[in-house]
Amino acid sequence: MASNVTFIGAGNMASAIFGGMVHSGYPADAITATATRDATLAPLAERLGIHTTTDNLAAIEHADVVVLSVKPQIMRQVCETLRDSVQKRRPLIVSVAAGLSAETLEQWLGGGLAVVRCMPNTPSLVGAGASGLYANPRVSDEQRALVGELMTSVGIIEWVEDEALLEAVTAVSGSAPAYFFLMFEAMEEAAVKLGLSAESARRLAMQTAYGAASMAMQSDRDPGELKRNVMSPGGTTERAIEYLEQAGLRQALDGAMQACAKRAQEMSAELGKG
Numbered sequence: 587m588a589s590n591v592t593f594i595g596a597g598n599m600a601s602a603i604f605g606g607m608v609h610s611g612y613p614a615d616a617i618t619a620t621a622t623r624d625a626t627l628a629p630l631a632e633r634l635g636i637h638t639t640t641d642n643l644a645a646i647e648h649a650d651v652v653v654l655s656v657k658p659q660i661m662r663q664v665c666e667t668l669r670d671s672v673q674k675r676r677p678l679i680v681s682v683a684a685g686l687s688a689e690t691l692e693q694w695l696g697g698g699l700a701v702v703r704c705m706p707n708t709p710s711l712v713g714a715g716a717s718g719l720y721a722n723p724r725v726s727d728e729q730r731a732l733v734g735e736l737m738t739s740v741g742i743i744e745w746v747e748d749e750a751l752l753e754a755v756t757a758v759s760g761s762a763p764a765y766f767f768l769m770f771e772a773m774e775e776a777a778v779k780l781g782l783s784a785e786s787a788r789r790l791a792m793q794t795a796y797g798a799a800s801m802a803m804q805s806d807r808d809p810g811e812l813k814r815n816v817m818s819p820g821g822t823t824e825r826a827i828e829y830l831e832q833a834g835l836r837q838a839l840d841g842a843m844q845a846c847a848k849r850a851q852e853m854s855a856e857l858g859k860g
């Protein structure tokens with residue numbers, strides 16, 4: 587029988603994960619999601635057939651796995667309301683929150699718990715997620731395998747043994763869909779200036795990103811070689827790549843990812859006190 591999985595918070599990230607789980611065949615009947623408003627939950631229940639409720643305590647009553655998926659800023663308050671029930675039943679705790687350590691979460695929930703920290707991303711919704719996972723020492727091999735299976739049903743996973751590496755995971759995959767969406771916006775704007783309709787530009791840019799990612803994933807060549815294969819000497823791509831290098835695309839990405847990882851550290855310091 588499938589494990590009962592309860593999501594506390596049914597926003598962008600959680601709905602991408604449970605939406606992806608349902609699409610990949612996980613029984614909807616074994617999934618419960620909560621939010622503060624019925625208006626958030628009703629369409630999810632209708633579309634996916636999962637259980638929904640605004641009552642967090644009722645939602646975790648039969649949970650084998652509790653996925654904490656509210657914003658980091660309200661996590662403490664939410665954990666404190668769950669604390670007594672969690673201490674009685676000791677389900678596996680999974681948190682998708684950026685910048686909150688397993689130790690902090692465990693403390694807020696009363697201690698002595700198996701906690702997995704997961705840094706997923708929203709493409710989980712379409713089965714193309716990329717998640718980093720860290721398990722605290724109380725997590726059993728069976729629980730590790732269970733979380734691995736759940737997250738593999740919505741994409742690829744990478745376990746890290748050093749929890750601090752989740753900051754790097756946040757920079758390279760958790761936050762990174764937004765970097766690509768920014769590129770889509772910018773490429774669409776540029777293509778419109780060159781005369782294409784916005785619709786055509788968007789379709790072509792997205793298909794090209796999808797094609798480049800699929801090709802790179804299926805190839806045994808490194809991205810540098812695949813890039814050079816597009817660049818005919820004296821041709822058009824060479825000009826574009828020279829421009830991007832001179833304009834500092836590499837430094838911009840380096841800076842963005844450093845800023846992302848640093849923000850995760852700051853959040854940990856700001857929110858994890860006390």
Ligand SMILES: NC(=O)C1=CN([C@@H]2O[C@H](COP(=O)(O)OP(=O)(O)OC[C@H]3O[C@@H](n4cnc5c(N)ncnc54)[C@H](O)[C@@H]3O)[C@@H](O)[C@H]2O)C=CC1
Nearest residue numbers: 595596597598599620621622655656657658682683684706
């Ligand atoms: N959005 C993303 O791409 C990613 C988000 N995350 C993490 O996921 C978590 C959630 O982020 P989003 O989904 O983007 O936020 P969101 O604002 O879309 O979702 C938060 C959800 O929590 C619910 N909520 C608020 N208070 C609640 C309470 N007391 N009890 C139950 N539910 C409550 C809200 O109704 C909402 O459904 C954050 O901790 C974030 O760090 C992690 C990786 C990627």
Ligand SMILES: O=C(O)[C@@H]1CCC=N1
Nearest residue numbers: 683684756760761762
């Ligand atoms: O922006 C954030 O804080 C969250 C964590 C990773 C993606 N979204």
